[in-house]
Amino acid sequence: MEQEFLQAEKEAENKSDYEKAGFYQKQSESLRHERVLDLLSRYCVIPKYGFPVDVVELQVYREGRPDNRYDLSRDLRVAISEYAPDSEVIVDGKKYTSKYVTLPKIKGFTRHYFCTCPNCRKVNVHLSEGTDRLCKYCGEPIGSLNWEYYIEPAEGFKTGITKESTRMKPKRSYAGEVFYLGGGQKDEAAAVFGEMITAESSSNDRLLVMNKSRFYICPRCGYAEIIKGNIPGLRMEQEHKNFRQYNCENETLQPVRLGHSFETDVARLIIPLLRSQEREDYAKALSFLYAFLEGFSMAAGIERKDIDGVLELNLEKGSYDVLIYDNVPGGAGHVKRLIDEEIMRKALESARSKVLQNCCDENTSCYNCLRNYYNQSKHSLLRRGYAREIIDLLAPVRPAASRSDTGI
Ligand SMILES: [Zn+2]
Ligand SMILES: [Zn+2]
Ligand SMILES: [Zn+2]
Known part of the structure; x- marks a missing residue:
């Protein structure tokens, strides 16, 4: 510098x-x-x-x-x-x-x-x-x-x-508003979930928050x-x-x-399914992001305010990457747990249960599902239905027939 x-x-x-x-x-x-x-x-x-x-x-x-x-x-x-x-x-x-x-x-x-x-x-x-x-x-x-x-x-x-x-x-x-500046050290471990999500993590990565x-x-x-x-x-x-x-x-x-600008730990989820072609695509990706944050917080027992996320355009894939970061000074390693397949699966399941509640009209969102004090400026874009659609594509619900195999 x-x-x-x-x-x-x-x-x-x-x-x-x-x-x-x-x-x-x-x-x-x-x-x-x-x-x-x-x-x-x-x-x-x-x-x-x-x-x-x-x-x-x-x-x-x-x-x-x-x-x-x-x-x-x-x-x-x-x-x-x-x-x-x-x-x-x-x-x-x-x-x-x-x-x-x-x-x-x-x-x-x-x-x-x-x-x-x-x-x-x-x-x-x-x-x-x-x-x-x-x-x-x-x-x-x-x-x-x-x-x-x-x-x-x-x-x-x-x-x-x-x-x-x-x-x-x-x-x-x-x-x-939060922007990802990068520059951190990538961790060796990366994980692929059902070929739909690739997750990688990094330390000392830089983000910028601006009024x-x-x-x-x-x-x-x-x-x-x-x-x-x-x-x-x-x-x-x-x-x-x-x-x-x-x-x-x-x-x-x-x-x-x-x-x-501050340094923290970041997990990048590359999800080619989160297209970035049409105007509504941004609202879809954003709705998924906030559902996922809720789900991850519940599944991993992390306070919701200790993690946050931001979207980043992935030019190569024509999609949005989801960046989840530790929202505590210096980072606490929370987001690195997403490299674990079991945690990722649980996070998606918890996110699904969050958006399956009958808390509001599917074409909108409320404080029970996607909205909170800190994402106020995005409230008008968040739709519970969008998040549910994406979660269903990423982690299909197992058909009822397979459950009967277990003798229920
Ligand atoms: Zn003066
Ligand atoms: Zn550029
Ligand atoms: Zn709701």
Whole structure:
């Protein structure tokens, strides 16, 4: 990664773009600082698993002063949505609005530039913009695309002034969108289930969770507001107060996304049956994904919130791969159990029983079958019937006749 900066810095220098060269130099310094923490945890000075290094706080401020009576801390992957600027939380019956991203004490935020490849739809993340860049997954040119950047708000957030309203229900943004970045070590073992599913697993694989909204942020004090509508301008001029409630000297806000990338264990299920040709195919694959997560959680006795999943386009097979990952810091090895034939069979059976309930109309879904708080943004796509159809194809129910063989 640092190599990339040095190159970008040199390139800018060669073009006599000293402003840009200086920027990349600053970027690489702040990255080095971030990395110290990362290294400490990697070499077990701070154990990553079980010790929440990615936990951030929403610091409550009252009239410009920190109020330390509450400890509002959350894992960063949840916080980038629930504590994002303009989100509200209720503490002790009182509503607070997050308004500031806490700036790193030493250097500014590292910018993580990203774009989605139009060919393979995977997200490419780099530490610099590159005009002659190729997609690292499929090789298509992506340099001329519109690159945005995200920052990791690893220092947390602060509340601002909450507008009085009679509405007590807090405004919240949806759970963040998750992208698979890869780069992990594949395990040797892989398993094939009835030629319908190939499962493989990996460790230290990287995922990125990003808040769906864009924000304008003040690089001086961290003041931020959500951007309504989809296309942000390059900057916005706005007078505002800093978190101590004094006027901020800076009035130019910049558009950013909020993201957090993390390492965990991943199981990839290659299922050619999950076609990716028609529009409804995505809803089908997604319905299967959430049914499978329920089934796997029940069958293996894993808490549902400790695992999650995401779909990835498989260009070669014209289908969706189902990626199941450990949703605990550093990974806990849960998903590796899917390499076991017995667990896979049980997971599919439990998923089937979940979608066979008569909880809702088959052309929709409910909180008893596929829906939960964290997949809210996908609710309209989830259909219990779709999931059942796919499970029946992957794991056909044995015909009743074979049961009578056993003498029942
Ligand atoms: Zn690509
Ligand atoms: Zn400011
Ligand atoms: Zn239901």
